[in-house]
Amino acid sequence: DAGITQSPRHKVTETGTPVTLRCHQTENHRYMYWYRQDPGHGLRLIHYSYGVKDTDKGEVSDGYSVSRSKTEDFLLTLESATSSQTSVYFCAIRDKERNTGELFFGEGSRLTVL
Amino acid sequence: QKEVEQDPGPLSVPEGAIVSLNCTYSNSAFQYFMWYRQYSRKGPELLMYTYSSGNKEDGRFTAQVDKSSKYISLFIRDSQPSDSATYLCAMRADTGGFKTIFGAGTRLFVKA
Numbered sequence: 001d002a003g004i005t006q007s008p009r010h011k012v013t014e015t016g017t018p019v020t021l022r023c024h025q026t027e028n029h030r031y032m033y034w035y036r037q038d039p040g041h042g043l044r045l046i047h048y049s050y051g052v053k054d055t056d057k058g059e060v061s062d063g064y065s066v067s068r069s070k071t072e073d074f075l076l077t078l079e080s081a082t083s084s085q086t087s088v089y090f091c092a093i094r095d096k097e098r099n100t101g102e103l104f105f106g107e108g109s110r111l112t113v114l
Numbered sequence: 115q116k117e118v119e120q121d122p123g124p125l126s127v128p129e130g131a132i133v134s135l136n137c138t139y140s141n142s143a144f145q146y147f148m149w150y151r152q153y154s155r156k157g158p159e160l161l162m163y164t165y166s167s168g169n170k171e172d173g174r175f176t177a178q179v180d181k182s183s184k185y186i187s188l189f190i191r192d193s194q195p196s197d198s199a200t201y202l203c204a205m206r207a208d209t210g211g212f213k214t215i216f217g218a219g220t221r222l223f224v225k226a
Binding site for chain 1: 118120122150155156158159160162168202204207211212213214215217218219
């Protein structure tokens, strides 16, 4: 258990509203990632963080921002949600103890934008 | 063109069959190759990991990497109903923030 908690697990919102998803980890991992998962596309990287206040873009970062003010929390924000952002969002951490760079994932946050 | 291509299936097989799952990729910088298994409404979990080319076996699972062809495979022997899940190939380079790129995932059903 990598000690990853995502919240909320389910959210329904309307187009144009802001949404923040939270990823919380308890094991002091340096690297954290946000992915979205959609049918036919698999997991696509949105943003990632390699330390407090250190973040970078992934392949589908448009419309999303992130923040990491503490090691344990990585926030994903949709400033103005659109229907195309309806998806399942997964947070992941990279296990620094393993040379494989294995990713451990949270349980996912299912977001529906109406 | 996607960096990683994977047939989404679904793939349906009888219990006891040998399953072959495959991915192709275009980025020659990829060095680490992984297979994740994802059960319905759960997060993916690492199943197999291979560095560079070659084979790796773990119980009923065998992972193969052919870097010359940019092709990776996962074989499942004596498949069980409990193997029913989505299998995602994944890969990454040595640099670039340890960004892992995933295939679309293949949905596998093993019928009892």
